[in-house]
Amino acid sequence: MITPEPPRTAEQRLRDTLGRLRDDHDAWGATASPDGIPCLVPLWFAWDGTTLLMATRRTNPTAVNVTPTGAIRVTLGTPRDVVLIKGEAEIVEGPDLPTADGDAFAAKLGWDPRQRSPWVYLRVTPHTVQAWREANEQAGRDLMRFGTWLLGPSSPDRSAVLPS
Template sequence: MTEAPPRGLAQRLEDTRARLEEDVDLWIASAGPSETSGAHLVPLSFLWDGTALLISTPRASITGRNLLADGRVRAALGPTRDVVLVDGTAEPVDLADLPPGTGEAFKDKTGFDPRELKDSYQYFLIRPHRVQAWREANELQGRTLMRNGAWLA
């Protein structure tokens, strides 16, 4: 197998934004407030609004409790040979505080509507601080596309 040449910054940004728009699911890693609780990793559906990821999970779940206690989060999209990593801060958002139409947009994109479930679900907006993307080892250099919440180009 021949390794493709590394993508330039503009192409990586375009590919990353397309993945954020088009993908439906991602992996969320969170950690509890104490060192003994360890890291927790789960797949969740999401909606990208152009600036933040919107997810929803039961408030009583490990992920929900972790994000309510400590909003630091890492999200991963894509396969291992076309990965996008997002480090950010998760902020709890009540359904009533979502912009109009956001609950419907989340349902339409993901096929999942936490508003219809019996369990108490919490929405979280994940505001990215850093975004990285790469496909092969030759793309490790230049993998950071966002730093301190600002896209590099």
């Protein structure tokens, strides 16, 4: 039998979530085709305090599916410590990416897809962020709704979430 950890406070969940966004390297990105066929893939990502920047090939279903609607879901962690992000993604071609964003992505992940055709970036703007570990955290899992953090400032300090 698995003994659940005690529930975290909302403030601790937010700190843990921002830490994952800052420190994790991989996330699961989910999109769907216009016919409703799902596509779930692991993607590298960097967080700038407001958006996630992810990279994939332009021809992969993930990027193709983003084009019509922009809808995307992203998850970090494990089933017993999950961060679920629902948002909108836009395609950014490597040459169109601001230099600072590309440099931050390359510094965090150790590779730079800007000059690798057909690689593109997905800039994901979160609308909803939820985090929970066990059933005892389900009730307070919402950390962001309608693009606004429910605790603290509407946009956390970028220095707290960018790689050093």
